[in-house]
Amino acid sequence: MTIKELSRGLSNGDFSSLDLTNYFLNKEDDVSAYISKLKKSALEQAKEADERIKSGERGELLGIPMAVKDNIMIKGVKCTSASLALKDYIPPYDATVIKKLKEAGVVFLGKTNLDEFAMGSSTESSYFGVTLNPCDKTRVPGGSSGGSAAAVASGLTVSALGSDTGGSIRQPAAFCGVVGLKPTYGSVSRYGLAAMASSLDQIGVISKNVEDAEIVFKSIFGRDVMDSTSADYSFKDIDVNKSELKIGIPKEYFVDGMDQAMKEEIEQAIKDLNVDVVEISLPHTKYALSAYYIITSSEVSSNMGKYDGLRYGFSDNSAKDLIDSYFKNRGGGFGKEVKRRIILGTHTLSAGYKDAYYQKALEVRHLIRQDFLDAFKSVDLIITPVSPSFPFKIGEKITDPLEMYLLDIFTVTINLAGLPALSMPCSKVNNLPVGIQIIGKHFEEAKILSAAKQFEKIWK
Amino acid sequence: MIKKLSNLARISLSPEEESDLKKDIEKVLDYVNSLKEANISSKQQDYFQSELSNIFRQDVVVEFDDKDAIIKSFNDKEERFLKVKAIL
Numbered sequence: 387m388t389i390k391e392l393s394r395g396l397s398n399g400d401f402s403s404l405d406l407t408n409y410f411l412n413k414e415d416d417v418s419a420y421i422s423k424l425k426k427s428a429l430e431q432a433k434e435a436d437e438r439i440k441s442g443e444r445g446e447l448l449g450i451p452m453a454v455k456d457n458i459m460i461k462g463v464k465c466t467s468a469s470l471a472l473k474d475y476i477p478p479y480d481a482t483v484i485k486k487l488k489e490a491g492v493v494f495l496g497k498t499n500l501d502e503f504a505m506g507s508s509t510e511s512s513y514f515g516v517t518l519n520p521c522d523k524t525r526v527p528g529g530s531s532g533g534s535a536a537a538v539a540s541g542l543t544v545s546a547l548g549s550d551t552g553g554s555i556r557q558p559a560a561f562c563g564v565v566g567l568k569p570t571y572g573s574v575s576r577y578g579l580a581a582m583a584s585s586l587d588q589i590g591v592i593s594k595n596v597e598d599a600e601i602v603f604k605s606i607f608g609r610d611v612m613d614s615t616s617a618d619y620s621f622k623d624i625d626v627n628k629s630e631l632k633i634g635i636p637k638e639y640f641v642d643g644m645d646q647a648m649k650e651e652i653e654q655a656i657k658d659l660n661v662d663v664v665e666i667s668l669p670h671t672k673y674a675l676s677a678y679y680i681i682t683s684s685e686v687s688s689n690m691g692k693y694d695g696l697r698y699g700f701s702d703n704s705a706k707d708l709i710d711s712y713f714k715n716r717g718g719g720f721g722k723e724v725k726r727r728i729i730l731g732t733h734t735l736s737a738g739y740k741d742a743y744y745q746k747a748l749e750v751r752h753l754i755r756q757d758f759l760d761a762f763k764s765v766d767l768i769i770t771p772v773s774p775s776f777p778f779k780i781g782e783k784i785t786d787p788l789e790m791y792l793l794d795i796f797t798v799t800i801n802l803a804g805l806p807a808l809s810m811p812c813s814k815v816n817n818l819p820v821g822i823q824i825i826g827k828h829f830e831e832a833k834i835l836s837a838a839k840q841f842e843k844i845w846k
Numbered sequence: 847m848i849k850k851l852s853n854l855a856r857i858s859l860s861p862e863e864e865s866d867l868k869k870d871i872e873k874v875l876d877y878v879n880s881l882k883e884a885n886i887s888s889k890q891q892d893y894f895q896s897e898l899s900n901i902f903r904q905d906v907v908v909e910f911d912d913k914d915a916i917i918k919s920f921n922d923k924e925e926r927f928l929k930v931k932a933i934l
Contacts, residue, residue: 462915478915614901676878687855694856696930698919708933709856717858722866725857729848730871732855743878749886788873 389450389544389598396439396449403439403449407432407493410451410543417518417527419537421456421466423496431493438491446601448491453537453546456497457504457580458589460484463494467580468512469502471693471700471719481578482613483547483589483606490605495543498533502721504549504582505686506530507557507793510784511723518780521563521818525777528558534592535562545593545602551582552678553772553797555590556809560772560821563811565838566592567599570829571804572617574603575610583685584615586678586801596810596838603831619829626766626836633659634666634765639796644774651820652771655812658844666765668757671799673750678798679791680734680747687731695719726787755803762827767837770796772809772821796823806831808838812845 387395395401407428415423428451435449454460457467459477461484466472480488487494501511509517509532519527520540527536531548535558538546548555550568559566568590579589591602603621610616635656640649656663695701695715702714720728734743761768774795783790800807805825812822824841826834848868852859859867910916913926922929 461912476915476919478910478912478919611903614903670884673881673884676881679874680878680881691855696921697916697928698921701921703922705931708931711931712856713858716856720857722863725859725863726867726870728855728857729851729867730874732851733847733871733875736851736854743881746881746884746886750881750884753884753886787870788877791874791877 403432403435417536419533420496421499421514435491451493451495453495453498453543455534455548459578467503468500470513482575482610501530504530505723519777528561530554532558538564538592548592551586552794559809561777563819565599566809570806573607573619575613575616577612581689583682600835624832628840631661632765633663634768636666636668638671639770651813666761670753674799677747677750680743683727683731684735684744686727690728751802758803768825770823772823776818808834
């Protein structure tokens with residue numbers, strides 16, 4: 387069932403939020419989507435929601451259960467970022483999105499698995515073990531929001547929050563056959579999201595269909611004084627006329643090297659839309675991955691500096707003095723990929739290299755953004771694949787970091803440009819889902835959502 | 847190179863980690879070096895800088911309502927003070 391259907395059932399008294407919450411909590415997690423289930427607090431929240439409904443209050447998310455990626459803070463609830471470094475960390479505050487969803491009456495079922503500190507594309511680097519893809523349990527669910535995507539896809543929750551820095555909502559959504567929305571940079575507050583790359587991170591939603599994604603997005607966007615990068619944004623519903631849409635297909639996104647079957651499915655899906663399609667060029671696409679990994683690693687190396695194991699987190703008491711504490715607490719707490727990115731970022735920001743790497747990457751980023759702005763002068767939306775490959779087998783790519791990075795090729799450009807994008811299933815091959823990406827102009831989520839709802843009916 | 851970087855980043859690495867990282871990072875740096883080809887005109891540089899502007903708020907002090915929760919997370923403490931190893 388979808389959020390809309392559950393909400394109707396709750397309003398009509400067909401079932402209670404307590405019924406729903408018990409149902410989801412008791413469902414067996416055979417894909418290891420969750421790091422922790424929040425049984426006690428979820429039941430309390432459900433009872434509260436039922437009281438509110440009984441008193442006549444109505445709301446699209448009132449009494450609706452949701453899962454939350456374990457890098458988003460809920461006050462008093464362990465938030466690990468899937469790392470040994472934060473294995474027992476209990477945040478003293480709610481993320482702004484959590485505060486908003488609590489006000490709306492959402493019930494939080496649990497914290498879902500992710501790649502450690504959201505660094506990865508397969509959820510294989512989690513300290514707590516790998517999450518399985520519900521479509522094929524020998525394969526990865528994608529990452530870094532693999533737990534959230536797997537939870538929605540296997541019916542452990544109706545919707546989940548995720549975070550996306552280079553594709554971490556859109557790619558796992560594609561791999562698991564569900565919908566993922568990464569909103570415009572600045573549209574959703576990052577306060578309470580464990581920062582990875584602050585100029586790229588955004589919280590977004592993973593859901594079963596486009597309408598549900600819209601419902602959740604409408605509850606979480608907005609200016610927040612605690613996040614100076616959040617924008618004064620008001621969402622206006624629009625009804626897009628499919629026959630008036632002009633869709634841009636960037637030729638740089640349909641390259642050799644991507645899975646041939648995937649390419650054909652996407653091309654067919656676009657044909658089936660029966661819309662006005664035009665080929666566009668985003669010429670600086672070939673620099674995107676390099677710019678992305680330089681910027682991300684640089685910002686990561688800075689953001690990860692806060693983890694010293696003193697005020698909270700993993701600490702090694704065998705340290706001899708304060709400096710030794712830093713070395714041992716950080717060296718002991720962080721996993722391989724995290725260390726890799728911190729070291730890389732330390733290099734790209736260091737004296738003598740900063741101009742060649744970080745500064746250059748920022749300039750290229752601007753060119754990539756400009757490519758999109760130029761394209762949007764003549765098209766309404768841009769459609770691309772989400773991933774160059776189908777969900778791969780567990781263990782297949784984890785030993786080669788560069789090969790793993792290349793998987794992000796179609797998603798990182800969007801974060802670099804700060805644009806909104808939605809990933810949704812458009813077909814299947816041998817039971818593996820094919821995800822397609824709908825990209826819009828800054829703050830035009832309404833246009834993407836309206837068009838996607840219509841596309842959804844065609845691709846069903 | 848890795849030793850200098852791990853020093854700057856205050857992260858202890860085993861010799862095995864060091865050699866693995868050296869291989870990984872050289873591979874990634876080799877790939878990202880393609881950025882050198884990208885041509886940025888100085889006019890574009892100026893435009894880029896002018897797009898950004900600061901966002902300010904009133905400098906008002908607000909008390910945090912749960913200091914106990916913060917102190918509870920300290921790995922080593924004495925009364926309400928965070929305790930650390932010798933600095934000097």
